Amino acid sequence: MTLFKTLLTTSAIALIAASAQAKDVIRVAGNFATEHSSSLAMVKFEEELERLSNGEIDVNIFPAQQLGGAAENVQAVKIGAIELMWVGTAYLTRTVPELEVIGLPFQFPNRETAFAVVDGPVGLALDEKMAAEGMTSMGYMELGFRQLTNNVRPIVNIEDTEGLKIRLQPNETHLSTFRALGANPVAMDVKELYSALEQGVIDGQENPFAIINVAGYAEVQKYVSNTGHFFDFISVVSNKKWFDGLDADTQAMVRDAMDTAIAYQRTLAAEQDAAGLGQLVEKGMTYTEVSGELAAALREKTSGVAADTKSRLDPELVTLLDAEIAKLGM
Structure with missing residues (x-):
């Protein structure tokens, strides 16, 4: 600013x-x-x-x-x-x-x-x-579930995320996740995002479908995929x-x-999320659905991030989280 x-x-x-x-x-x-x-x-x-x-x-x-x-x-x-x-x-x-x-x-x-x-x-x-x-x-x-957009190529294979300069929120776990995918993550406040996409300073971003839609990112992004990599x-x-x-x-x-x-x-x-993807396609974005194979590859490649994050946090909180997840049958 x-x-x-x-x-x-x-x-x-x-x-x-x-x-x-x-x-x-x-x-x-x-x-x-x-x-x-x-x-x-x-x-x-x-x-x-x-x-x-x-x-x-x-x-x-x-x-x-x-x-x-x-x-x-x-x-x-x-x-x-x-x-x-x-x-x-x-x-x-x-x-x-x-x-x-x-x-x-x-x-x-x-x-x-x-x-x-x-x-x-x-x-x-x-x-x-x-x-x-x-x-x-x-x-x-x-x-909501965060989905990936970019201006370089559709995301079809695990290699397609490599080298992409992607805007992320200032969250160390999020940044580490995209580093694990071979991307070049950039922490950036949302107020700077639209102009950075428009000017080509970055290749893409990730947000729920509804936000991609209401923020007008379809005007400055070509490709969208249902990666669902975080629920936010x-x-x-x-x-x-x-x-x-x-x-x-x-x-x-x-x-x-x-x-x-x-x-x-x-x-x-x-x-809004259910309607968002259809609205993005109507506005001209190219949608590529993530296959079961790609989803599995994304999970495998980022599997170490959760363990690394948990090791930095309060052990009692991590134990509580693990107990709740087990209780919910996840």
Whole structure:
């Protein structure tokens, strides 16, 4: 970000902070497009909380990077410049590395299993890790299975990923996964992605079908495949000091309204994802379905990444994750 843009973003946050009253104005920032399921869910949160509070709480939603990119939103919530954010969980892993435990390659067979893990003991343990960093977890929405796009060639064989310069979120496990596939991964904030693809600075990116669609990447990418290499979450997070300072009734209203919004988003996300691939093909992208043989080769080539990631994390958390996965029959 240029110095001017940094100052502009900082000034915008400072301006709304100066005009906000601590307990009856809640500012919520996100980097997702306004039509994405998560942004629509935040509108649902706004409506529900204002209804529950009889209009005593005013929620202001700032989607589509209006208050900066994902990394900037994380820092703004940590320091209390804004109260709440919704952000791809990968953007929190450099602050809370333990979150990498739910971002391992080919970890979840379906979305139901993924949510069973984060809604259970593993999620509670991760909440404690976030609290230690000054953030309160409000729950997890669906970002979804991540799929690979690029401008060089269709992904048909395991060799086709080699040498591709692919944008990834700033998550060490994700970066290691694509290094294992022979690609050249580049950590980049989403606010820079479209222009980097348009200018040919990078060859491709990976995101769920719905995001590829609503972000307009079909305009700057040729090939798409259903690699499904990660299932990704959206974390809804508040500044802990702010949330702890709310009275018990207000905390309960915020939690109830967010629970409603998250349930709404998960349903809508599944619908948007199901429709997303067809919309990308209609917009001119070439779709190549991953064969059973290629899927097996991708898993085999990245099999060491999960073990390496687990070796860096809290052993108790890893043991808990393994126990939950065994319980779910994965």
